[in-house]
Amino acid sequence: GFTGGGVGGGVIDGFGFFCVLLLIVGVLFFHSFMRRNTAALPTTGAQDFRWTTPRYDSALLQPILASDPGFVPETFLQKAQMAFLLVQRAYQDRNVHAARAFLAAPVWNSWSEQVNYLLEQHQRPILENLNVRGLAVTEARAEESGQSVTVHLDYVAAVHFNDDRDGRLISGSEEDARLGEDWTFWRAPGTVTVQGGGATASKCPNCGGLLKLNDDGKCDYCGAEIQSGSYDWVVTNMQRSSFQGVSTAQGLGLDELDPERGLAAIQATDPAFDFEQFRGRGQQAFYSLQEAWQARDLSSSRPFMSPGLYLGWSSQVQQLIELHKINKLDDLRLEELIPIKVTHGQAFDDITVRVTATCADYEVDERTGKVIFGSQSPSRFSEFWTFQRGRGVQTTSRSLQDRVCPNCGAPLELNQVGECRYCRAAVTSGRFDWVLSRIEDADS
Numbered sequence: 273g274f275t276g277g278g279v280g281g282g283v284i285d286g287f288g289f290f291c292v293l294l295l296i297v298g299v300l301f302f303h304s305f306m307r308r309n310t311a312a313l314p315t316t317g318a319q320d321f322r323w324t325t326p327r328y329d330s331a332l333l334q335p336i337l338a339s340d341p342g343f344v345p346e347t348f349l350q351k352a353q354m355a356f357l358l359v360q361r362a363y364q365d366r367n368v369h370a371a372r373a374f375l376a377a378p379v380w381n382s383w384s385e386q387v388n389y390l391l392e393q394h395q396r397p398i399l400e401n402l403n404v405r406g407l408a409v410t411e412a413r414a415e416e417s418g419q420s421v422t423v424h425l426d427y428v429a430a431v432h433f434n435d436d437r438d439g440r441l442i443s444g445s446e447e448d449a450r451l452g453e454d455w456t457f458w459r460a461p462g463t464v465t466v467q468g469g470g471a472t473a474s475k476c477p478n479c480g481g482l483l484k485l486n487d488d489g490k491c492d493y494c495g496a497e498i499q500s501g502s503y504d505w506v507v508t509n510m511q512r513s514s515f516q517g518v519s520t521a522q523g524l525g526l527d528e529l530d531p532e533r534g535l536a537a538i539q540a541t542d543p544a545f546d547f548e549q550f551r552g553r554g555q556q557a558f559y560s561l562q563e564a565w566q567a568r569d570l571s572s573s574r575p576f577m578s579p580g581l582y583l584g585w586s587s588q589v590q591q592l593i594e595l596h597k598i599n600k601l602d603d604l605r606l607e608e609l610i611p612i613k614v615t616h617g618q619a620f621d622d623i624t625v626r627v628t629a630t631c632a633d634y635e636v637d638e639r640t641g642k643v644i645f646g647s648q649s650p651s652r653f654s655e656f657w658t659f660q661r662g663r664g665v666q667t668t669s670r671s672l673q674d675r676v677c678p679n680c681g682a683p684l685e686l687n688q689v690g691e692c693r694y695c696r697a698a699v700t701s702g703r704f705d706w707v708l709s710r711i712e713d714a715d716s
Contacts, residue, residue, distance in 0.1 A: 335414035342465040345524050346619045349407050352423045354472040357583050364397050372485055373471040376506045377499045394437050400430040401448050408523030420458045426515050450515035457505040470504040474689045477504035527616040534614020544667035553671050554609050562601055575672040578709040579690050596638045603650055604631040624658045654714035659706040671705055678704035
């Protein structure tokens with residue numbers, strides 16, 4: 273396998289890599305009604321949310337921190353997760369060029385061969401009910417040959433392949449499974465954290481221009497070799513693992529507080545913060561997002577969705593459209609939204625709430641109007657919704673749901689990476705207001 277410290281260390285075996293790709297998938301935060309397949313999963317109920325499973329040593333990242341003061345573990349894991357999502361989206365689309373900026377050249381070459389094979393065989397990957405459950409750093413090195421960080425990802429996915437001519441199931445399973453992957457990210461000696469997002473924000477990590485690579489894998493504007501690891505992290509290894517029940521917060525050694533202490537800590541640094549006002553905005557976000565899901569158009573909800581959540585949901589919306597499915601949520605009623613915990617990190621504050629609601633959840637074939645999945649009888653469900661905001665951000669009279677740029681005041685129009693089209697502020701990053709970053713089924 274490609275396990276060397278640098279991009280010249282080797283290449284993943286073709287067949288082995290293909291087998292890995294059949295199982296690696298991730299969409300950060302999937303369609304909130306994932307409960308449809310949870311019966312197929314081994315579960316211990318709500319205890320999963322408390323993550324009683326292994327805690328990883330946050331000191332693993334000290335070698336990286338010592339040489340790069342701008343390195344923030346929370347932000348790195350967000351970027352690692354985005355890279356994972358973007359590669360898997362490219363895989364589902366069978367678009368080799370869309371993943372090139374994130375993979376070291378040897379890995380991309382092998383991966384491209386397998387994607388092209390799928391095209392030739394008319395096999396289309398279907399990635400259903402995808403949800404990244406947690407990430408944790410398992411190894412980090414800072415050596416003369418470069419720096420590497422290995423990240424374990426837990427996720428749930430129903431992975432299968434259909435014939436792109438008639439939709440026939442070829443292989444795989446339509447039942448959810450708990451899976452794990454280990455991805456190694458590498459960068460060359462002397463490379464430091466990119467300010468402004470880098471490749472995962474669709475920007476060249478060297479010149480800052482819109483990320484567009486030529487046939488040689490170089491930036492179309494400045495000629496930087498993006499896949500070299502000399503400008504940003506690139507993936508040098510992908511390994512199949514197992515679901516380990518990791519907690520991103522615990523893996524980074526972040527403070528997880530009960531609601532009373534956690535909300536008090538937020539109010540201590542942000543006196544204008546009021547949970548009842550926060551609850552009202554959360555309720556508004558709930559209805560807005562579910563309406564957008566049913567309409568298969570997330571544009572109205574994007575301002576309060578984190579980049580990762582938006583990427584995950586937009587992939588699912590695209591899949592619904594391609595499969596001619598409409599997910600109906602009749603008689604949707606939110607019953608309660610109560611705080612569960614508050615997480616304090618170096619870069620962000622997270623508030624996790626339990627959402628309990630009732631609806632009839634079913635899918636319709638838009639070509640025939642027939643119900644193809646679910647029930648038209650209402651039932652109750654619970655989910656954990658996590659809202660995230662940058663540390664030190666202050667509450668104002670406006671929210672992102674007002675659709676006004678919090679930086680320049682212009683009517684809110686976002687580009688493809690969640691920036692204001694007028695002032696280029698990263699509106700959905702959590703730098704200005706709370707954004708929804710994670711949705712988890714409370715019963716899985």
